[in-house]
Amino acid sequence: MIDIKNISKTFGDRQILTSINGSFKPGDTSLIIGGSGTGKSVLLKCMIGLIKPDSGEVLYDGRNFLTSNLEEQKAIRREMGVLFQGSALFDSKSVLENVRFPLDMLTEQPENEKLDRARECLRRVGLEAAADRMPSEISGGMKKRVGIARAIVLNPKYLFCDEPNSGLDPLTSIKIDQLISEITNEFKITTVVITHDMNSMMEIGEKIMFLYQGKKLWEGNSDTLIHSDVNELNEFINANKLIREMEK
């Protein structure tokens, strides 16, 4: 369970986030949606400790991440998996080495166990055959899947995905969404996904939080999304022609 309480952040005189509250349950794929520049990625970075919020709390199963000492933060980080927008694979390492990397750095497991675990994760995302290829030799969708494999290799309790569908075709996007959703349900992970992809919202949005100009304006799920009475949200989802047609 992840709880965020009163998260606020300013850059200079620009208020990016204003008192954001929310909680994300294990086994649920929770989406944070909103237009570009509404603070979604900043909120995610505040949650994973890449940006320090001006105020507020981020609680991982009751443990306050922001006030923890370095060792406690490290322990919480080891329970996190993060899929970055651009996958953030290490260019100098092969696909297998990328997936193995967290095991090499953060565990004392024997070599063969690390190798088995990395291969198992690659198999889970359907990329065992690409183990020896370099990131520059694989497609965008494959990079996302390698990113997911690396994110889950340490059996995380919390999984964060920053726009997992950006730059992907609709079919690959759906596959990535389904993979994230399956992993979340299978391992009872608390998953938070940043997206503005309508397909994702309808496919995997077990819980959806809508941000507008740095404020949380709405919270619900994929069933209640298109029937909300929040104008800003309706405007956001009605930008999609398919949704407009569905509403008619």
Next chain:
Amino acid sequence: MSRLGSYFIFLGTLFRNREKVRVYLSLILNECTSIGVGSIFIVALVNTFIGAVTCVQTAYNLTNPFVPKNIIALIVRDSSILELAPTLSCIVLAGKVGSNIASEIGTMRITEQVDALEVMGINSSSYLVLPKVIASVLMFPLLVIMAGFLAILGGYIAGTLAGVISAEDYISGLRFEYKPFGVTFALIKTVVFAFLVSTISAYQGYRVSGGALEVGAASTAAVTNSCIAIVAADFILTQMLLT
């Protein structure tokens, strides 16, 4: 001044919250290969020719028949050991190694690879930069020793082939009034230059934000600032150690 302060804060982060030693060993070896072995050709080429040019130009300027010819070799030796090999080689290495370090780390920064390390709880600056600094401090002196030798050899080859000095005069000039401290001085300078080039370049790369344009700018700033730091440190060290 704030930039200088943030550089020193950055240096502090290299040594705090480090990973296990075994993690660094393979990284340092890789960097030694990349920085050291990868720079042999350019350093050798530049210094051989610089030694050759120094020899021929010194001979050209020594028109006084009362000055013995072996002075040419002495000038090639001292200028190579004291200045040309350490300083010029490190300026060449600032261009090659420094720009490489800045662009590599800068690209990692803008493609979120640095963030990926941070969220794993890994000290990204220490993990990425410390092996490069250690490898530079180990490899630059070896390259400079080779550079000094090749500069003197280049002077010998050019001098004897051009007929401006005989082989016997050149050898006797090399042995004349030799002060071993010159080599120590060159190596001290090189270690300082290696530290400056690697840390300044890494700092420039590490603070990149934006895109390809900013990575290019960081790479340029890395080379420019490294060269400025080298010549400034050269003057300070010469004042401190040779006067």
